[in-house]
Amino acid sequence: MVETLPERTSARDFWPRLALFGALVGAAFLLLLGRLYRLQVTQGKEYYERSVNNFVxxxxxxxxxxxxxxxxxxxxxxxxxxxxxxxxxxxxxxxxxxxxxxxxxxxxxxxxxxxxxxxxxxxxxxxxxxxxxxxxxxxxxxxxxxxxxxxxxxxxxxxxxxxxxxxxxxxxxxxxxxxxxxxxxxxxxxxxxxxxxxxxxxxxxxxxxxxxxxxxxxxxxxxxxxxxxxxxxxxxxxxxxxxxxxxxxxxxxxxxxxxxxDARLQKVAEESFPGKAGAVVALDPQTGFVLALVSHPELDGNLLTGRVTRAQLAALAADPYKPELFRPLQGQYHPGSTFKTVTALAGLRYHVITPASHTVCTGGYTLGRRRWRCWKDQGHGLVDLHRAIVHSCDTFFYWVGDRLGLDRIAAEARLLGLGNPTGIGLDTESPGVIPDEAWHDRVTPGGYQRGFALNAAIGQGDVNVTPLQLALAYAAVGNGGTLWRPQVVRRIEDPEGKTIQLFEPRIHAKLSIDPKDLAVVVDGLTGVVNEPGGTAYPHRLPDVVVAGKTGTAAVVAYGADLHAKLDYWRNDHGWFVAFAPAQDPQIAVAVLNEHAGHGGSAAAPTAMAVIQAFFEEKKQDQADPEPLPPPARPSHDDQAPPAPPGKKEVGAMPPRPPRRKAGAWALGKTGGRGAARVRRATPARRSASPGDPPLARTRLADRREPRWS
Amino acid sequence: MELTAPTRRRLFARFPLSPLLLTCAITGLGVWNLASASRNVQGSLWLSQLLWFAGGLAAVLLFALWDYRHLAWLAYPAYAVVILLLLAVAVHGRTIMGARRWLDVGPVHLQPSELAKLAVLLVLARHFHESPPPRRGLRLHQLLLPFALILLPVALVVKQPDLGTALIVAAVGLTLCVFAGIRRTTLVILALAGVTAAGGAWQHFLKGYQKRRIETFLNPAGDSLGAGYHAAQSIIAVGSGRVTGKGWGQGTQTQLSFLPEQHTDFIFSVWAEEHGFIACALLVLLYLALVLWALWVAGVARDRFGSYLAAGVAGLVAWHVFINIGMVSGLLPIVGVTLPLMSYGGSSLLTLLLAVGLVMNVQMRRFG
Missing domain, CATH: 3.90.1310.10 (Penicillin-binding protein 2a (Domain 2))
Structure with a gap:
């Protein structure tokens, strides 16, 4: 094979361009060094920190x-x-x-x-x-x-x-x-x-x-x-x-x-509540602190905080008994006869009546061509204020209401805190409705008519209140005229148990009500429970003098068929609002039992059970001031033993004192079913039912991302 | 022509020891660095690199015995073989991570695109040796053949796709052409044509990810977790090394896998993170020494063929180093270009060692 190797030539021709080549490479590498200097020396600290942030x-x-x-x-x-x-x-x-x-x-x-x-x-x-x-x-x-x-x-x-x-x-x-x-x-x-x-x-x-x-x-x-x-x-x-x-x-x-x-009282209130839906409020009339606050049916915090399925949430939202409604604050109801206290105070304030004023109840009150009926068809006969309260005579209060006019009734109701949020600071409160003449002119087709005052006088028509408002109003009546802002929290402690904030009672208003007027009304309310024939007499307590008022609020206006059997949803709401002891109240209670009929039988027993338990517990606490165990914190460590001894007791309910069997309502029978039946002056209008606030719901799709970031 | 015993003895007396030591130094640092970079990836990468190094060194020494001038005759056959290999890759190649670059030869995976760098260098050296450019430089029609010789392998490599290697082949080829001498007017025309071609390539030839890399480079803030993530992590690694580095095996970017391709294309980030600016400057200076040595050899070679070869190797090393460190430190967009003698990879190491051996060969025979 023949091959020719390249012959020798001089490379001198290349020298200038080799020098240029070398210079260019030198310049390029210098550029690299400059860049590295900038990154590593000038900005080195910054990049170092970024590299640390990368892995931390x-x-x-x-x-x-x-x-x-x-x-x-x-x-x-x-x-x-x-x-x-x-x-x-x-x-x-x-x-x-x-x-x-x-x-x-x-x-x-x-x-x-x-x-x-x-x-x-x-x-x-x-x-x-x-x-x-x-x-x-x-x-x-x-x-x-x-x-x-x-x-x-x-x-x-x-x-x-x-x-x-x-x-x-x-x-x-x-x-x-x-x-x-x-x-x-x-x-x-x-x-x-x-x-x-x-x-x-x-x-x-x-x-x-x-x-x-x-x-x-x-x-x-x-x-x-x-x-x-x-x-x-x-x-x-x-x-x-x-x-x-x-x-x-x-x-x-x-x-x-x-x-x-008080968890024990709360438990008594919940267990003694007989209905399907309703509310119980118990509070201290001397401070405004709430002792028990029941909204039946209750929400299950353990279910809602944990694994709750869409189906369960849907069931909750669709439940006809509306478990999402926080009834004491958000439920608005006609107060029924419990409102007669307000009408009575208004009548006394404006001298429309005196304690001695009386009228004759013949089973109703006639205004113009219409007749407003008393719950007792045969009438109460001669009634004065005391008798009217004790027997809950509608006719008397139609008479008072007609002479007062709607505006003066509304003013008295507002004075007692009705129709306004109480300021308890939980969730969204419903304000309730206290209609006056201007309100009717604005809202009702045809404007204000005289008959509206009659409806309002017995807590029907368009009057709507929340159970909490009513409890506070009765507490004010009982305590001599102090309207409290309700509170549910006494104090805040740091994790070691040291108090860091103490909540003092907060006065909403000192009411300008003549003590004599109050005394007359309290006397009447005491009679409701303690005088034979009083609407709550069958449920009186042996040791405590309770003052209170029953109410039976009509849900649907219906015609002459007063005693027809009604299905659940058309049945009346039963109310009982009370405080005890009547002369120096230490507890005020409002009970509302939805669609349960007469307040004497459907609501009073629960209130009485709560009052009874309150005083029994008070007695026991005084005899044996049991020291409270310090709250223990569960450990989050998964290796930790299940529970140190003694820890379990912390969460358990302290033993409850024996309580009178809450069967009293089964025995007693208050004055038959019967309530203020109202034939309305205008076509029946229901006050708007309170909007159900939507339950804050965890959408499963939005469930937690892991906590790694 | 057979070498006689005395010439052979003289040959060894002229054996260029310092460039060999320089090469060994860089490769040694590379293996040491690789041992850190691959600590928690594949444990024995550095060992495999060491074996390739030993084999490559033996090949270089053997090669030194053989006169480089025979290569002038072998240039075209070698070129033809490389083109055939590239075609074989296109048909039978092993696909790794979406690219068909490797050819199974027994137990080893060969990357013919690496050899293409040397083949283009050889064939151009021979061409310019045989038909020396006129004094005022080459004219357009005289460049047609060299360009064709460059474009053929470049096109095959781009198809693999391996933009980085194609770029290096083209750059080395063009460097040689410019080195041979091109008329000024022709150079201007070529520059204009080049810009137009680049636009056309952007439109038609670049893959989506390749375009994205370039776009990210031009606007790095636009996309810090996608294509820009690698660039950003590499810059953080380089910068976080500061002056003296975090220490061997202590680079958090390296050891906690924040760096992409840390044992191949991004090996310099590892070096920069763990050893800092001083060591980086040292490494750049070692490369510069290697390039300047090759250029010196080009100036003293006994014939033009040898000069072109040495200059071509100088260009090869310089382009590799510039593009690689440039991309790692955020000066250039990210393209897959290895760092000579430092990056892991048998074909790449072998190619570079052969290139260095070529220059040594030219140096040894400069008086012959």
């Missing part, structure tokens, strides 16, 4: 939410250790479908949850595959055991210990306490814009005390700094990357809220 992640240590305690220190709500179930798509890989299937089989996930999990799995791509997401919140003890046993078959499944709110006494005071749920996306941005320290997945108080005292209860979350890799996976072996001093920031638990509620 703060993992939240949730703060314990403050306890809710009753006035005697009984724990109503605390946090218990629980487990949330998470799934990381990356770690179950191709077997995710099988894992979900097994989870459903072992832990019984419902169809809705399964669908959501599969949807989430299908949607996760790229880095989000490393993001654990919540499958099920608060799985039970049994499920934890099952998980431990089957761990190896459940790739990518994690149990994360999370404190969970526990309402120790179940549904007791469910509305008053409220519940928690996760912050929604829109709410979250609003909170963060307001500078509040909320993050995705945080719980926030909904309704009741949980909501009103959220800033105190919440506490401040702590954080654990951990090293993570580029995919966000925790690196337990690399704690050396984080200086020891920075590793952990302990959470600050929330403050405890001590309610003015």
């Amino acid at each position: 992640k703060d993992q939240k240590i949730p703060a314990d939410r403050g306890l809710l305690l009753d006035r005697r220190g009984t724990v109503l709500a605390d946090s218990r250790p629980s487990y949330d179930l998470y799934l990381t798509p990356y770690f179950c890989g191709r077997k995710c479908d099988e894992v979900v299937g097994r989870l459903s089989a072992y832990l019984g996930l419902d169809g809705e949850t399964q669908a959501r999990v599969r949807e989430r799995l299908a949607a996760s791509r790229g880095l989000s595959r490393f993001q654990p997401f919540l499958v099920e919140v608060d799985i039970g003890r049994d499920a934890v055991d099952v998980f431990e046993a089957r761990k190896t078959e459940l790739d990518g499944v994690d149990l994360v210990p999370t404190p969970h709110r526990a309402y120790r006494l179940g549904t007791l005071a469910g509305h008053l306490l409220g519940y928690l749920s996760e912050v929604g996306p829109a709410e979250l941005s609003a909170l963060q814009a307001a500078g509040k320290d909320y993050h995705e997945g945080d719980y926030i108080g909904r309704r009741g005390v949980e909501r009103a005292f959220e800033p105190y209860l919440r506490g401040v979350d702590g954080a654990e700094r951990v090293a993570v890799d580029a995919k966000g996976r925790r690196l337990p072996g690399r704690t050396d990357l984080i200086p020891a001093a920075d590793r952990i920031r302990l959470p600050r638990p929330g403050d405890n809220v001590v309610l003015s509620i």
Whole structure:
């Protein structure tokens, strides 16, 4: 093979361009060095910090939410250790479908949850595959055991210990306490814009005390700094990357809220309430502090805070008994005969009547061509104010109302706090309606007519009040004219139990009512319970002199067929409002039993049971002032033993003193069914039923993202 | 022509020891650096790199015994073989991460695109040696053949797709053409044509991810978690090394997998993070020394063929280093270009060692 090798030539020709070449390369490399100098020397510190931020992640240590305690220190709500179930798509890989299937089989996930999990799995791509997401919140003890046993078959499944709110006494005071749920996306941005320290997945108080005292209860979350890799996976072996001093920031638990509620009394009130729906309010007429606040049916805070399905929420919303309605504050009802106290005070104030004024009840009152009927068809005969109150004679009050006119009745009602929010500071209160002439001119077709005053005088027509308003008005009557702002919280304690804020009684108004007028009315109210023939006489208490008034509020106006059998929804509301002892009241109670008929039989027994329990407990507390155990905090550590001895007792109800059997209403029979029947002066108009405030709902789709950020 | 025993002895007396040591130094630092970069990825990468290095070194020493001038004769056959290999890759290649770049040869995966760099260099050196450019430089029609020789492998490599290697092949080829001398007017025309072609390539040839990288480079803030994520993480790694670095095996960006492709294209980020500015400057100076040495050899070679070869290798190393460090430090968009002798990869290491051996060969025979 012939090959010719290149012959020798001089490379001198190349020298200038080689020099240029070298210079260009030198310049280019100098540019590189300049860039490196800028990055590493000039901006080195900044980039160093960014590289640290890259691998340091703060993992939240949730703060314990403050306890809710009753006035005697009984724990109503605390946090218990629980487990949330998470799934990381990356770690179950191709077997995710099988894992979900097994989870459903072992832990019984419902169809809705399964669908959501599969949807989430299908949607996760790229880095989000490393993001654990919540499958099920608060799985039970049994499920934890099952998980431990089957761990190896459940790739990518994690149990994360999370404190969970526990309402120790179940549904007791469910509305008053409220519940928690996760912050929604829109709410979250609003909170963060307001500078509040909320993050995705945080719980926030909904309704009741949980909501009103959220800033105190919440506490401040702590954080654990951990090293993570580029995919966000925790690196337990690399704690050396984080200086020891920075590793952990302990959470600050929330403050405890001590309610003015007495859990025992609340329980008596709930258990002695016989109806399907209604309200019980008990408060201290000398301070305005609420002792018991029942809205029946109660909300289940444990259900609503935890795993609540769409179906359960839908059932709650569709329930005809409206469990979402916080009746003492939000329910508006005709006060019926309980309003006669107001009419009586107005009559005395404007000298339309004196205690000695009397009229004859012939079973009704005629105005123009219409007749307003008394509940007692055969009439009460000669009645004065005292007799009219004791026997709840409608005719007498039609007469007073006709002579007063609507405006003066309305003025007296407003003076007593009716028709205005009480300022209790929980949820959204309904104001109620106290119509006056201008109101009718504005609202009623045809404008004001004289007959409206007659309807209003016996608490019918368009008069609407809330049970709380009525309880406060009666408390004011009983205590000599102090209208309180109701409060449910006595004090706030720090986590160690030291009081940091004490709430003093707050006066809403000192009423300018002549004490003599008050004395006359109180005398009448005492007669209702304590004089034979009084509408609540069968339910009187042996040891305590109770003053009160029954009410039977017609729900539907109907014609002459007074005694027809009515179905539930058309039946009257039963009221009983009282205070005791009559001369120096220590407790005021309002009971409303929806669609239960006469107030004497449907509401008075509950009120009496509450009053009886109140005085018995008072006696017992004085004889044996039992020291209260300090509130214990459950540990969040999943390794912690189940419960140190003695801890359980904290949440349990203290033994209740023996209570008189609450069967009194079965025995007694108050003056037959009969109530103020109103033939309306104008076509029947119902006052608008209070709008149901929507229950703050956790949408499952928006459920918590994991707390890894 | 057979070499006789005395010439061979003289040859070894002239053996260029310092460039060999320079090369060994860079590769040694590379293996050490690789050992850190691959600590928690694949443990023995550095060992495999060391084996390739040993093999490459042996090949270079053997190659030194053989006169480079035979390559002038072998240039076209070698070029033809590389083109065939590239075609074979296009048909039979192994696909890794969406790109068809590798050819299985027994136990090793060969990357013919790496060899294409040397083949283009050889064939152009031979061409310019045989038909020396006129004094005032090459005219357009005289550039047609060289351009065709460059474009053929470039097109095949772009198709793989491997934009980085194609860019290097084209850059080295064009550098050689410019080095050979091009008329000024022709250069202006070419520059205009180049701009137009770049626009056309953007429209028709670049893949979506390649366009995105360039767009991200032009507007890095626009997309910090997508295509810009790699660039951003690399810049953080480089900058966080500060003056003296975080220490071997202590780079958090490296060890916690924040860096993409940290043992190949982004190996310099690892070096910069763990050893800092001083070590970076040292490395850049070592590369500069290597390039200047090759340029010196080009100036003292016994024939034009040798000069073109040495200048071509100088261009090869310079372009690699400039593009790689430039992209890692955010000066240039991200393209897959390795850092010579530092990046993990047998084909790449072997190519560079052969290129260095070529220059040594030219240097050894400058008096022959």
